[in-house]
Amino acid sequence: MALAKVEPFAVEQWMDKYETRAKYNIAETCVASISLDDLKELSEDKISExxxxxxxxxxxxxxxxxxxxxxxxxxxxxxxxxxxxxxxxxxxxxxxxxxxxxxxxxxxxxxxxxxxxxxxxxxxxxxxxxxxxxxxxxxxxxxxxxxxxxxxxxxxxxxxxxxxxxxxxxxxxxxxxxxxxxxxxxxxxxxxxxxxxxxxxxxxxxxxxxxxxxxxxxxxxxxxxxxxxxxxxxxxxxxxxxxxxxxxxxxxxxxxxxxxxxxxxxxxxxxxxxxxxxxxxxCIHGLLGRNIKLAQQNLLTLDNFVENFRWTCEWVKPVAGTTAFIKFSKMGQEIDDVVFCEKLIEDTGVMLCPGSRCFGEEFKGYVRFGFCCETNVLDEGLEKLRGFMKKGYQTLPLAQEE
Ligand SMILES: Cc1ncc(COP(=O)(O)O)c(C=O)c1O
The missing domain is CATH 3.40.640.10 (Type I PLP-dependent aspartate aminotransferase-like (Major domain))
Structure with missing residues (x-):
């Protein structure tokens, strides 16, 4: 019997491989998760079970x-x-x-x-x-x-x-x-x-x-x-x-x-x-209020990072959702985003998601950031990334031409 071919689900495989070992997961697509205690805290209804x-x-x-x-x-x-x-x-x-x-x-x-x-x-x-x-x-x-x-x-x-x-x-x-x-x-x-x-x-x-x-x-x-x-x-x-x-x-x-x-x-x-x-x-208003505020605050931090690294980063600033797609190039040529993300997590514990692996070959040099994590995780993760940009980044290979 011929089985239907199911292509690997690249982004899920990437997340599965790294998300439990990442120290600073700034690739996640959920707004920082909450507990049931947090949910009750955000709700006006403190009485109902x-x-x-x-x-x-x-x-x-x-x-x-x-x-x-x-x-x-x-x-x-x-x-x-x-x-x-x-x-x-x-x-x-x-x-x-x-x-x-x-x-x-x-x-x-x-x-x-x-x-x-x-x-x-x-x-x-x-x-x-x-x-x-x-x-x-x-x-x-x-x-x-x-x-x-x-x-x-x-x-x-x-x-x-x-x-x-x-x-x-x-x-x-x-x-x-x-x-x-x-x-x-x-x-x-x-x-x-x-x-x-x-x-x-x-x-x-x-x-x-x-x-x-x-x-x-x-x-x-x-x-x-x-x-x-x-x-x-x-x-x-x-x-x-x-x-x-x-x-x-x-x-x-x-x-x-x-x-x-x-x-x-x-x-x-x-x-x-x-x-x-x-x-x-x-509950919904308290919960969404918390999340939109978190997204706005964290986006300012990410924007600041992109501004500091204009020589190598470009983006179309996101309007909604939890992610940003940032392109990294050196002298006009895209870097190898997969090597970048692999090396970054190995050296620093910072997890990002490589565009060409997870969203299609044509997104060479792109990296997906999930910026709606806890603010301290984003702050510390970006700090580590800044350190990597000074040390390991220059040695990264460029993306291969097709
Ligand atoms: C566009 C999109 N749809 C669906 C999902 C699946 O989300 P869930 O099953 O957690 O609701 C994701 C998760 O990343 C997503 O990005």
Whole structure:
């Protein structure tokens, strides 16, 4: 029997290899994680139990508790009410993405995926037999997309356009006007838009009043949209493994539910209850307030670092999310980012994530920083990196030409 080839998931392998031995993990994509004690501290509700120990540990509600699903549905209801039936709970956004793709994409389909991004979003459709084209956000356009390029990619069998907004690793956003153009095209060709919105609503450098501020795809006037999200990044709770799929379309949500039956049954009741507490009106504002403040403060520190090293670093400053994609070159030539990251962690214990290994060959010289860790970890990590820039950096090789 021929087994389907599954490409290694480069960024996850890199994180797995180094994150438990790193002394200064400044590659992490979660806002500094919190404990249940911290969560209670951030909440206005100090009385309710986060988890009730007398609850019998059954599977719980198969699609996720009514409480959690309606809380999430309300978060998507700003423009137009969303029903709790249109939300499915999953084990993190990774399972949400997998479920959507497993349920909706197959052989004969063509998928267009925003790039660079989390490898899962373009690799899994290929594994399922679909053809994939990449819709490139380019550094020279400040990581923005081009609608004419999208038009050129559409084929008669195109089924889905996948976007990641805010974008990992660049921290860029797809602005409102581009989202409007995107749905116009999707509507014209009857395409599904899937948006991995796992970094929402961590908008640290754009205000909701800005005309560019991106709404969720669920707030756009189009039904064939699916959003995935989770508690891991903007809400600092990766350890509970709770994510979700939400759609405006019953047909799409039911197709995802059918696929989910084969992989999930239900998500841990403990996790579900903690998630509902974190997203409740009494807690969400304190939690997001803490995280946006942390992101803004840490970004100033990272900005300072980039300014000091202008002779070798360049970036498009991130607008949202937890990451920044910084390019390192010497005399106009990119350095070997993989050797850089390997040597850095060996010599100093500072963990970064190499662009060309984790996001695609074309990102030679790029390094992903996760700057929303604890402030002291970023401060100390950057201090060590400064030391490395003075000593080991000059000896680093340049990236190999193809
Ligand atoms: C774009 C994107 N989607 C999904 C995930 C998976 O997140 P989780 O399963 O922890 O919710 C990640 C993690 O890095 C990510 O960057």
């Amino acid at each position: 986060i988890w009730s120990p007398s609850t019998k540990l059954t599977y719980g509600a198969i699609r996720g508790s009514e409480k959690l699903r309606s809380t999430l549905a309300n978060l998507y209801s700003a423009k137009k009410p969303l029903d709790a039936e249109k939300v499915l709970i999953t084990q993190g956004a990774i399972a949400a993405n997998m479920t959507v793709l497993y349920g909706l994409v197959g052989k004969g389909d063509h998928v267009i995926c925003h790039y660079p991004t989390y490898q899962q979003l373009y690799e899994v459709p290929k594994t399922l037999g679909a053809e994939v084209d990449l819709w490139r956000a380019r550094a020279e356009r400040k990581w923005q997309l081009n609608i004419e390029e999208l038009k050129g990619l559409i084929r008669p069998n195109t089924k889905m356009i996948i976007i990641n907004n805010p974008q990992n690793p660049t921290g860029a956003i797809i602005p409102k006007a581009m989202l409007d153009s995107l749905i116009e095209i999707a509507e014209e060709h009857n395409l599904i838009i899937m948006a991995d919105e796992v970094y929402r609503p961590l908008f640290h450098s754009i205000s909701p009043g800005s005309s560019d501020f991106p709404p969720s795809v669920l707030s756009l006037p189009y039904t064939k949209v699916i959003a995935t999200g989770s508690l891991s990044k903007a809400y600092s709770l990766a350890g509970i493994r709770v994510g979700w799929i939400a759609s405006r379309s019953s047909e799409l949500i039911e197709a995802c539910a059918q696929a989910r039956d084969y992989t999930t049954i239900s998500v841990s009741q403990l996790d579900d209850q903690i998630a509902a507490y974190a997203l409740s009106q009494s």
